[in-house]
Amino acid sequence: MKLVAGKVAVVTGAASGIGLALAERFARAGMHVVLADVDEAGLATATERIAEPGVEAHAVPTDVSDEAAVQALAATAVERFGAVHVVCNNAGVSTRADPWFGPLSAWTWVMGVNLWGVIHGVRAFLPHLVAQGEGHIINTASMAGLMPGAGASYDATKHAVVALSEDLYGTAQQIGLPIGVSVLCPGWVRTNIAEANRNWPDHLGEEPPAGIGADIIRGHFRRAIDEGMPPAVVADLVADSIEAERFWVLPHPEFVDVAVRRWHTIADGNNPEGTVDFPGLPSSAQIIEEVRASLSPPAP
Numbered sequence: 001m002k003l004v005a006g007k008v009a010v011v012t013g014a015a016s017g018i019g020l021a022l023a024e025r026f027a028r029a030g031m032h033v034v035l036a037d038v039d040e041a042g043l044a045t046a047t048e049r050i051a052e053p054g055v056e057a058h059a060v061p062t063d064v065s066d067e068a069a070v071q072a073l074a075a076t077a078v079e080r081f082g083a084v085h086v087v088c089n090n091a092g093v094s095t096r097a098d099p100w101f102g103p104l105s106a107w108t109w110v111m112g113v114n115l116w117g118v119i120h121g122v123r124a125f126l127p128h129l130v131a132q133g134e135g136h137i138i139n140t141a142s143m144a145g146l147m148p149g150a151g152a153s154y155d156a157t158k159h160a161v162v163a164l165s166e167d168l169y170g171t172a173q174q175i176g177l178p179i180g181v182s183v184l185c186p187g188w189v190r191t192n193i194a195e196a197n198r199n200w201p202d203h204l205g206e207e208p209p210a211g212i213g214a215d216i217i218r219g220h221f222r223r224a225i226d227e228g229m230p231p232a233v234v235a236d237l238v239a240d241s242i243e244a245e246r247f248w249v250l251p252h253p254e255f256v257d258v259a260v261r262r263w264h265t266i267a268d269g270n271n272p273e274g275t276v277d278f279p280g281l282p283s284s285a286q287i288i289e290e291v292r293a294s295l296s297p298p299a300p
């Protein structure tokens with residue numbers, strides 16, 4: 001589908017990072033944009049930044065983990081613009097909480113935003129896209145959707161987003177739905193995701209404490225993210241993929257190499273290595289050593 005003036009894009013998680021860059025990219029093509037986010041102040045600022053002539057930017061405060069809110073987002077977008085052509089289910093969070101010894105609320109939060117947010121987005125917009133006879137859905141997963149190593153709840157949700165996106169693509173092909181589907185699987189991108197807990201929701205109670213070593217690991221992640229790919233470059237790749245009807249959006253080939261090596265391990269029937277060396281980070285052995293050292297009592 002061509003991204004041309006007058007078409008309409010909806011982006012979740014649009015107040016920051018990749019979502020904001022996507023909204024700006026679509027606006028540069030002359031498209032109207034609906035920006036959705038749980039961060040209302042950030043959303044207002046982001047919407048004001050979109051100032052292309054002839055482009056309308058409309059903010060809809062939305063918690064994507066809430067089905068009714070996402071249905072209302074779809075209804076508002078259709079009511080306002082009469083159509084929606086591009087839907088980016090992009091909002092996402094990650095947690096420092098321990099997945100197995102910490103409270104379940106961290107799972108509830110990450111699953112709610114990263115997985116249910118995408119499910120709600122597909123279910124709310126798909127009928128509109130099909131009825132109007134064209135449209136493209138882009139779900140933001142991660143390289144953590146193709147290889148574990150970024151934390152259990154994040155990995156689990158991102159694997160699920162890759163799988164459901166591939167299923168949706170298959171269904172569209174099999175029954176001839178007039179829509180395109182893409183899944184975005186980035187490595188490090190320069191955004192605010194390392195501070196995802198700024199959006200910890202009150203209704204889940206106290207934010208769980210960081211798990212053992214989580215702050216050390218998060219420090220390495222933060223540095224890699226700060227040195228990562230600019231979000232505008234990712235947004236250009238997404239735009240190209242929509243126009244080329246390309247399913248896989250893989251901005252970081254060096255991560256794909258690691259995922260392929262993992263698949264060789266699987267095909268060979270070998271047990272997982274237990275640790276993954278991510279591009280852009282010190283070796284996992286080095287990070288584990290740092291965590292161990294932080295736990296050791298100081299020498300007398």
Ligand SMILES: NC(=O)c1ccc[n+]([C@@H]2O[C@H](COP(=O)([O-])OP(=O)(O)OC[C@H]3O[C@@H](n4cnc5c(N)ncnc54)[C@H](O)[C@@H]3O)[C@@H](O)[C@H]2O)c1
Nearest residue numbers: 013015016017018038063064091092142188189191192193
């Ligand atoms: N930055 C990276 O290195 C990286 C790598 C791979 C995948 N991703 C994915 O990219 C997507 C965008 O993240 P980002 O890196 O731009 O981070 P970001 O923190 O800069 O932006 C995420 C946005 O999602 C919003 N959000 C959080 N909870 C929400 C909710 N319940 N409802 C609606 N919006 C909500 C936040 O307010 C924020 O504006 C996420 O799905 C993330 O998992 C990021």
